[in-house]
Amino acid sequence: MSFFDKKTTFDTVRLGIFIVVTTIATALLAVTIGNITFNTTTKYKAVFTDAVGLNQGDDIRIAGVKVGQVDKIQLYQNTLALVTFSVDSDQVVDTSTHATLRYRNLVGNRYIALTDGVGGGPRLKKNGMIPKEHTTPALDLSVLFNGFKPLFTALTPADVNQFAFEVIKVLQGEGGTIESLLAKTASLTTTLADADQVIGDLITNLTSTLQIVSQRQQNFSQLLVNLQQFITGLSQDITPILGSLGSINSLNTKTAGLLQQTRVPIKADLDKLRTVATTLDDTQSIWVKTLQFMPEKLNSMTRTASYGSWFNFYLCNFDGNVTLPTGTRVPVAYDLNSARCKK
Known part of the structure; x- marks a missing residue:
């Protein structure tokens, strides 16, 4: 009996160790995924004219370093958005602090950047509110990219992504300068301008072609249907066609000889x-x-x-x-x- 008691005790200890290790690993994973911190935090609120794309759990950053997260987003006074967020208690948020909603990447993830205002001011109390005058909504990417649409049509997808990301960074104040952005844009537009005559002729010819095709749309559609049927028939008869090529070649040879003999x-x-x-x-x-x-x-x-x-x-x-x-x-x-x- 003592042998079985020792074995049972050993198995129980191993099971307990497995459960503890699994629990710790699961907790660490939950903390990592959920951006959970154990620092003491203070809640604040900020009023935005537009908080579209911002989600609960998104970062609060100061100088690019994460110092908190978004806790709640709700409608405020029927036309505004009220964002409740938590910031580490050792970070100072005062009445001059400015909150800006920024894009973290082109996928659409966002975060709130906190910056000090001019002259400073008294520290906000817990649940203090940053007014609408001290907040800035995110850029409207649809309007921004529509303005660059003619330029994007001449770029590769990789260049479009890189250029768009740099545009966002510059306009959000995160890197580069407007002069650098304009220099890159000027370089691209110069390259396009060199081919302006070719592009213009191409567009003119394409417009004329499309107009003719549009006027004969029904005939063109029927032509495509007949062509599709013809190609289908050829694909079905590919074996006989290939087999007849040799005979056709022989016939051409004999016909050429016959014509040569009967020419006079x-x-x-x-x-x-x-x-x-x-x-x-x-x-x-x-x-x-x-x-x-x-x-x-x-x-x-x-x-x-x-x-x-x-x-x-x-x-x-x-x-x-x-x-x-x-x-x-x-x-x-x-x-x-x-x-x-x-x-």
Whole structure:
């Protein structure tokens, strides 16, 4: 029994150590993720005209160093935002302190930067409020980037991100100068200006093309549908098409040889054909008249050949004069009233 008691005790101790270590690791993880500090803090409030994008737990910074976090955000006087935040008690927040809402990155994360005002002032009491006059909302990135939109279209995505981040830093006072920003912008715009003529011609030609395409949108859409169907049919018949290429090549070779052999006779035939065409043109009035009377003549010939594969000729009528030895002229006439002689 003593052996089992010792083993049970040992297992219990190991389980207890595992639970303690796991609990400590979980607590450290929770503190890290939740930005939890164990310093003594003091709560303050600040009124902003716009706090969009600011979330509970975002940083409070002084000179770029985190000294607290946002505790609560709520509507204030129907049109303003009231932000409650905690700051380490050893940090001085007075009546001249200015609170600025800034972008931490391009993703949209934000923080509140606290800066000392001119002349200083008495320290704020716990739950003291920084008025609207001493706060600055974040930049409106939509308006800012829309202004740079023509420039961004000529840059790569990586250059756009870098340039946009530097713009935000400069306008928030975190790095660089306006002169540096303008110098970089001037360099980029100069590069674009060098290609101004090419870009202008490209835009003009593209505009004309798009206008024509827009006017014929229905035909263009049908063309795309037919082209898609044609490509689909070709892809389905790819094996027969590839197999026929060899035969087509052989046919081209034989055709080339045939044309080479018959080139002289064909040329002579074309010359004769030209002579025939000239003759037909010169005798146009004759064969046109012949064609016009051809139906009536064919009807007569059909009646004549209606009794077999031969032609029967019947004398239907004739007239004339017979001159006698005495010099007398005697009229002679013959008229057969037969169905064959009737038209």
